[in-house]
Amino acid sequence: MTDLQTHYAQLLALDSSWKVESVVLSLEEKRVLIQLVHGGGKLECPECGALCGCADQAPARSWRHLDTMQFETVLRARIPRCRCPQCGVRTISVPWASKSSRFTLMFESFAIMVLQASSSVHKAALLLGLDWNSLNQIMKRAVD
Numbered sequence: 001m002t003d004l005q006t007h008y009a010q011l012l013a014l015d016s017s018w019k020v021e022s023v024v025l026s027l028e029e030k031r032v033l034i035q036l037v038h039g040g041g042k043l044e045c046p047e048c049g050a051l052c053g054c055a056d057q058a059p060a061r062s063w064r065h066l067d068t069m070q071f072e073t074v075l076r077a078r079i080p081r082c083r084c085p086q087c088g089v090r091t092i093s094v095p096w097a098s099k100s101s102r103f104t105l106m107f108e109s110f111a112i113m114v115l116q117a118s119s120s121v122h123k124a125a126l127l128l129g130l131d132w133n134s135l136n137q138i139m140k141r142a143v144d
Helices: 003-011 105-117 121-128 132-143
Strands: 018-026 031-038 051-057 061-068 071-077 080-084 088-091
Touching: 003 018, 061 105, 105 121, 105 132, 121 132
Parallel strands: 031 071
Antiparallel strands: 018 031, 051 080, 061 071, 080 088
């Protein structure tokens, strides 16, 4: 791993099951893309917690993360799916995001702080570069 990959792995608090495969900076798009890969081994079923083998990998997904020096930062990964004898094939949980979220847990936490400090959802959405519906979904998850 390069120093940059190690740097982002530490910032994301990744455990040994995940690693940073690459970090791509796009100056034109003002974006940092962090590609993550699962290291293999036994997978934990998200339903019952049993350790299982890997069935396959889900298609690549992306999550918005906290900005890196004013550059939008996006995590991208293919999430392994486990083959549980009791529950069937299930997509495992990732340590950086909730099951159905398009945002990392760190980004959602920051978004809630911005909402609390803002006079309106609209103003918070502008500061975060989000639309109202995305911010509303973050609020719903926080309340749940």
